[in-house]
Amino acid sequence: MTKSIPPTNRSLPIALIRAREGVMSPIREMLSETGITEQQWRVLRVLAEFGRMDTKTLADRSSLLFPSLTRIAATLRDKGFVTQTRDDKDRRRQFIEITATGQKIIDDHAPQAAMIVAGFKETLGDQDYETLLDLLTRLDPGAQG
Amino acid sequence: MTKSIPPTNRSLPIALIRAREGVMSPIREMLSETGITEQQWRVLRVLAEFGRMDTKTLADRSSLLFPSLTRIAATLRDKGFVTQTRDDKDRRRQFIEITATGQKIIDDHAPQAAMIVAGFKETLGDQDYETLLDLLTRLDPGAQG
DNA sequence: GTCATTTCCTTAACATGTTAATTGTTGCCA
DNA sequence: TGGCAACAATTAACATGTTAAGGAAATGAC
Numbered sequence: 001m002t003k004s005i006p007p008t009n010r011s012l013p014i015a016l017i018r019a020r021e022g023v024m025s026p027i028r029e030m031l032s033e034t035g036i037t038e039q040q041w042r043v044l045r046v047l048a049e050f051g052r053m054d055t056k057t058l059a060d061r062s063s064l065l066f067p068s069l070t071r072i073a074a075t076l077r078d079k080g081f082v083t084q085t086r087d088d089k090d091r092r093r094q095f096i097e098i099t100a101t102g103q104k105i106i107d108d109h110a111p112q113a114a115m116i117v118a119g120f121k122e123t124l125g126d127q128d129y130e131t132l133l134d135l136l137t138r139l140d141p142g143a144q145g
Numbered sequence: 146m147t148k149s150i151p152p153t154n155r156s157l158p159i160a161l162i163r164a165r166e167g168v169m170s171p172i173r174e175m176l177s178e179t180g181i182t183e184q185q186w187r188v189l190r191v192l193a194e195f196g197r198m199d200t201k202t203l204a205d206r207s208s209l210l211f212p213s214l215t216r217i218a219a220t221l222r223d224k225g226f227v228t229q230t231r232d233d234k235d236r237r238r239q240f241i242e243i244t245a246t247g248q249k250i251i252d253d254h255a256p257q258a259a260m261i262v263a264g265f266k267e268t269l270g271d272q273d274y275e276t277l278l279d280l281l282t283r284l285d286p287g288a289q290g
Numbered sequence: 291g292t293c294a295t296t297t298c299c300t301t302a303a304c305a306t307g308t309t310a311a312t313t314g315t316t317g318c319c320a
Numbered sequence: 321t322g323g324c325a326a327c328a329a330t331t332a333a334c335a336t337g338t339t340a341a342g343g344a345a346a347t348g349a350c
Contacts, residue, residue, distance in 0.1 A: 090345075093297095120284065141170075182305065
């Protein structure tokens, strides 16, 4: 019994990629009319949910690496969806806040996003859906617990 | 009861991203010494498992889009890990095959990859691991069933 | 106070993801 | 056979992922 890697059709990394693609495809389609990307949407959602915060916290909550967030923040600022302000007490740090224009993007598309997610919840069933979220969380070393 | 999107910590797309990052991080670390990327590894694995095949099938089995595969195939060819040959009967099509050098990359690192995956299997337990794979597959519209 | 260290953020460089446009071939059919 | 639709693959353009290096500001030892 050799210890070879599993066939690709039962590979966890590939399964994760395909599932993500399946979930993101309709969301990307929905976002295409807004002109913002999936990651920009994620940043706006975090800002809408938690309010003004520093860049490190934002990167963590958005699951983005710093270099990506730097670019995305610049893009969103240029589009007028967020504002960037320096921390006067520590001028290295920076705070980011969603604007009314950015909030409108969220408000206008949140219902449709909710419907898409509800569709997947229905596909799996409420119980399996929660089970899936729990199992995924257990693969995330950053999750507390 | 407003129908708003779920908080980001119970968001399916974000949970998928974080789980993928948790799983891929040690695999990327393992691959860093080989000089190939995670996607290049995936392509080589598919070729090692199924043998010579046309580009469309390879893209499908590797879960890669065509433009990505074009670049990756060129990179792997330059590194001597795969060969590309035109189909004489239909000169639009192309076949890709792993070389002995490429196969050696797989052979040399497959055990370590297997150990990493086994670690996650142990983390979740055999039962939950299989459950997770099943649930993920149900989110993939490309999966038959 | 000064300098090395640390921290936060940005840039750089390269690979991939994504969509759209383009090129080269094949097949069809009037 | 001539022309057009369909197809395979590439290229282009832009955004992000990833790692490494760089720059500015704060911290701490002395």
